[in-house]
Amino acid sequence: MHTLHDGLSDVTYVLLPVLAQAFGLSLAQVGLVRAAQRTAMAAFQIPAGLIAERFGERNLLAFGTLCAGLAFIGLGFAPGFYAILFALFWAGFGSAVQHPLASSIISHAYPGEGRRAALGTYNFFGDVGKFAFGGAASLLFVAGVGWQAPVLVFGLLGIAAAIAISLLVPNSRDSTITTGQIKPAAKAAGWGIRDKQGFTALCLIDVLDSSTRSGFLTLVAFLMIASGLPDGWAAMSVPLILIGGMAGKLACGLLAERFGIVRMVVITEIATGCGILATLVLPTLGAFLLLPLVGVVLNGTSSVLYGTIGDFVDKDRLPRAFGAIYTVGSVCGIASPLGYGFLGDLYGVETAIALMGVLIFLTVPMAFMLRPGRAARLESV
Template structure:
């Protein structure tokens, strides 16, 4: 016989668990993405400080992102043995420790090793925080909306932490600035240790298990989703690579290019939040068709519009350009079995990060050969390949 008092405790306990899991996941995403994008602010300083070539500068950036992308699958597997919560907290602490080491670096070798340590710590965040939120929200619904908030939080971190270190660099040197960022990472790890919900009582776990239907997932749908995400990410990074050159050809100066990117990123941040909710309301395929078709059209318009017309369109373009990612993240749990979520998220994030990293190289060569306008139109046409891919994803969901 069920204990009435225990049954009354369940809704309040589940609500608290959901809130703590969402806050923990969003905090981890904001801190990790912020620490990752700090590197863009610091690279020019390191180049002057250590006399680096452009190839060495690229090596530093690639070391962090390569470690982050390459170890995500390993992090998802290690979570099964060591525990998701421990690994997420440990990875966040490792990212903070890396910046403490950066603050002590006297040359390229130590700097490179420190950034590799930071990338290793960052590899835990995407798959583990995503699955933490998914598991917390699945019993009561709202997974897609929660993941869109998680996605939005990453963009907040990308805006706040690089801006914060920019302000710090006005009053203190770069070593002090990165040391403070390292301490922030360690503080975030302590916060996560406190925030991540404790293991639930046995009667709550058994109740969830009884009400959750087993699912083997859809490997074919997951492969189609991975291809969709990689293609979407590649086009997004390719567009961001070409946009400054397109703006310059229309008469924009440095300040104008900076303003344009700000408008695009503001639209993109809200797109990640809003499109996740839209996908939960009208479905994944309809939302992807809407956002990707709009993005493709606006990329073509960007080539032909005058400067002020392009500037006015950029927030809307950012909304559609970035919004698709939240819709795609939201269906990863639907296509993966409950015991394979960390691995599915790791695969998805590895694919999207890989596609985004490869795109500037491939499309840069295309731009050299054909010119920026032709390359951007090619991007727009290529993006339409996500439409049949999203149909394949929908078939996987229907099964």
């Protein structure tokens, strides 16, 4: 499921240049289309979590997946700019439900040990989808296949996945009712946060982590160019980081089960800061070859953080908690490139990159604030 939704979301990076050429779109229109999709994803994640508490994660996840599939079917028949804008807005709306609800379903399935490993595996397959869908579309375009055919196939895959979810995925809302556990959880007030200090620390760490990741991915190619790397090689910077990130999301989730939350966050964030700063001082080729290793820790922390939400929030409030944390990440993904890009224009890309590398170290003392939540969880068992 994560493979499908992340693939549908990020395949637009490949589609937009083709659509711009086919329909004569300006760069402003291309930016507006992508912004509409990302804004829809960010805006509907918290509402999706709230609605799921009433109707169940499975039902809303199936509905959102169906919307995303139908949106891509509509995109395949789009006659112009406004139809493209409308279709991709609804694709973003459909994909908004996936991160919080699928994460909540996994957390229900793994309430204790194994949750971080399971969510790490889930995050890993999201990156697989980004490569698979984007790579498949690119190869088809190079082979001379029109853009409509792959878009329609992606839409049909979305519809098929929605049907599969309805038939195969158990509804946690139903299972909670049948086991008789819903009554105590139904009395949980507000957001159901059991450890406000731990949850606040987790959110602050996620803000810095997401901002650093988005900012570095945006500017790293420009850093390589400024260091003297040819443009063609510099364009490979982000794919190299993402390849490392795929391994990091899987590995860090597994390692957190063995070494603990605090230790893994401290290790990955210190390694992230040191890796980013190292790209500024190493020779150009050395910095370029370091990027996959930077990607391992840059993307790996998220698996640890998302797998820890269940330690701080009541079971029946997990959908809204995941909606909130993913919304934070989405907003940072929009704001961080703008802020660091503006800073880079004023003081140079090296200064912007250096600031990212320094600020990420602020997460280290915050990581130790996660301990009380862990202790409270152990005492309640």
